Amino acid sequence: MGLHNDSMKLLQEIYDVCYNQHNHAYNISIKYFSGLTREARMQLESQLLYLKDESLITDYAPCSGTPFSVRPTSLGIQTVEQIAETVAPSSITIHGNVSGIVGNTVTGNTINQGYSFDEMQELIRNAIADPAEQQAIEAAIKDIYSRIEKEEPLEKGMLNKVATNIERYQGIIAAVGQTLTSYLLKM
Template sequence: MSIHTDSMELLEEIYHCCKTNQSFNLSQDYLFDLLPNKCHDLEMQVDYLRDSGYVSDFAPTCGFPISLKITSKGIMAIENVSTPVATSNVTNIYGSNFGIAGNNNSSNTVNNTFNYSNLQNIIDNSPYSDNEKQMLLNELKPLYDRIELGAPLEKGMLSSISDKIKDYQPLLGAVLSSLTTFLTTPK
């Protein structure tokens, strides 16, 4: 058998032992009674499980050279629990990214989940003055109305907005995310 297979069988034993006891322990006498090659195999399996994050040391200084407890990763492996994968609409933007400077700006990931209410929350929680907040909301409202309707953008709309919000860097990501989703979504 392979080290992985043997280690996973040992992990299952550790799992069942930890369900009834606090830890999995093997005494010095037990290890002395094993044949040298079996003892070496056991140590390799324990090292494999420890290095993989399936188990951690419990109390090896209390007379048990092997004293382990199972980790949450080990429990998930035995119980065949998969970690959920978050899904969202993600777009990679390549090229110049409005103020992102550096040699590695070729693969910024933007999460495209912003709508007008999200933008309102960003603006409301921003440190800008009330006049600036109102100006930003007034400038962006026509754009988001058209996006929500799925209507084409009017000529000059984007340049007008970009002139107004270029000094508000935190908003650029949100607006760019919304625009990217709108412009790249098939109609």
């Protein structure tokens, strides 16, 4: 087997010791560790390092006489219990008939609508505390939204003006990017 599979078996064992046997940590004594062959010790260390690198386990308590004392993290518990995180979709999928063609169905079309100016203003108010900075960003973005509403092309320098104002705010950058992408794909 590979390192990943062996490490997942060890993670299951750590989980069983900590939660099914009601112990606080999975401990390996020096006596047991010293009794392993050199190859087995290296393999055990590799598996523990792999699990730590993947943030599946964390050190519990350093103790004398115990070279390893670990417990599973919340991510490790989710992995053992096979709980998958659900991510909310960021686009709208519409299933339905194609207009004008009777009997054919199109599925999986993705329509990306971007943010309205009101939604963008709310996002700016929630992300930025300084009212002067809020107004500067809203003014720069309002120019772009007015062009989008009129379906006019953007002027040279408009995006640069917006970019210099919002470069510190990742959420606003993503929202403006989504709106601009939606607008440019419609052109």
